[in-house]
Amino acid sequence: MSRRKLTRQQRWRVEKIQAERAERASKKDERDGERLDAGEYSAERPGRVAAHFGRSLEVEFVEGDSISRHRCHLRANLEGLVTGDAVIWREASDGSGVVVARGERTSVLERPDLHGQLRPVAANIDQILIVVATEPEPHPNLIDRYLVAAENTGIPPALILNKSDLLPAEGGPLRTMLARYLELGYPLIEASARGDNGLDALHAQLTDRTSVFVGQSGVGKSSLIDKLLPEETLRIGALSADTRKGKHTTTTARLYPLPEGGIAGRPREGDLIDSPGIREFGLWHLDERELADGFIEFRPFLGHCRFRDCRHRQEPGCALLEAVERGEIHPERFASFQRIRDDITAS
Numbered sequence: 001m002s003r004r005k006l007t008r009q010q011r012w013r014v015e016k017i018q019a020e021r022a023e024r025a026s027k028k029d030e031r032d033g034e035r036l037d038a039g040e041y042s043a044e045r046p047g048r049v050a051a052h053f054g055r056s057l058e059v060e061f062v063e064g065d066s067i068s069r070h071r072c073h074l075r076a077n078l079e080g081l082v083t084g085d086a087v088i089w090r091e092a093s094d095g096s097g098v099v100v101a102r103g104e105r106t107s108v109l110e111r112p113d114l115h116g117q118l119r120p121v122a123a124n125i126d127q128i129l130i131v132v133a134t135e136p137e138p139h140p141n142l143i144d145r146y147l148v149a150a151e152n153t154g155i156p157p158a159l160i161l162n163k164s165d166l167l168p169a170e171g172g173p174l175r176t177m178l179a180r181y182l183e184l185g186y187p188l189i190e191a192s193a194r195g196d197n198g199l200d201a202l203h204a205q206l207t208d209r210t211s212v213f214v215g216q217s218g219v220g221k222s223s224l225i226d227k228l229l230p231e232e233t234l235r236i237g238a239l240s241a242d243t244r245k246g247k248h249t250t251t252t253a254r255l256y257p258l259p260e261g262g263i264a265g266r267p268r269e270g271d272l273i274d275s276p277g278i279r280e281f282g283l284w285h286l287d288e289r290e291l292a293d294g295f296i297e298f299r300p301f302l303g304h305c306r307f308r309d310c311r312h313r314q315e316p317g318c319a320l321l322e323a324v325e326r327g328e329i330h331p332e333r334f335a336s337f338q339r340i341r342d343d344i345t346a347s
Ligand SMILES: Nc1nc2c(ncn2[C@@H]2O[C@H](COP(=O)(O)OP(=O)(O)OP(=O)(O)O)[C@@H](O)[C@H]2O)c(=O)[nH]1
Pocket: 005, 162, 163, 164, 165, 166, 191, 192, 193, 194, 215, 216, 217, 218, 219, 220, 221, 222, 223, 224, 279
């Protein structure tokens, strides 16, 4: 494991300590309602939730090229804010603040909590970057699973083929398979966290958007993020080295500004939201209809089967089966759909 990766894991642990501090500070927060009325806060400003710690938040405030972060607490009636949320906040003279309102969400990523209930973990994400590599080789149907999950959130996905330095000269089976997704209209970027191959294309894909990286362990998400974020950005939020080793911690999703070319001090190019929970993004609570709808090339045929409750197995007049026959749906994608359906209906 790389040294920088350890640093990131420590940082996630440090967030827990911050959360505990915030909890202690929250008692003091109760007095702030009175301070608001007494006019001790600035006028209202737009901001974005950069991290969430128990009862307080870190709000990012962008003014021209300068970005500042402010520990904020919430007005009593504001609940359920997540990283990435647009907010209205007011700053106190000591740089802390209070969040007074939440903006509309354009999208939300959810995952199940300990009780299996879906909870939002991040909001206003513009794209899901699905990272794959030749090594580790993707599990069967893995890419389709990620694509379906992404389609279900309404957030556009793009595919990143990392470790392009390991691709055989003739391309190899993974690249051939990925060409199919390009035909379906999904953006595909070949990149390498070793060297600079594809980095320009990756930066272009990230520009003016809020992105998340997902993908199976070992494909190089951390390595790519290390390339995109300068060291000081990665250290945001780390107050001191963690001393409580081995303690289970819940970690918050974090919003990082991406500077142009990954170089500190350059203007912001886009944003990245990352957390272990987001990386494990998957197919939560999908039913068969949502699954079929997640295969974008199936959509024109859905609702056109002879039987309204067609399950697209062997039914006569099945519009999907006919589309496979005519070559309008790739048989591998259809097989993948069937396999995932069998998995989700078996559980
Ligand atoms: N050859 C090559 N190796 C890479 C590349 N990117 C990452 N690696 C290596 O692949 C291994 C896994 O990379 P990570 O960045 O830790 O992968 P990850 O996706 O973050 O894994 P998790 O943190 O477990 O989710 C490391 O040994 C990296 O050095 C690449 O572009 N080319």
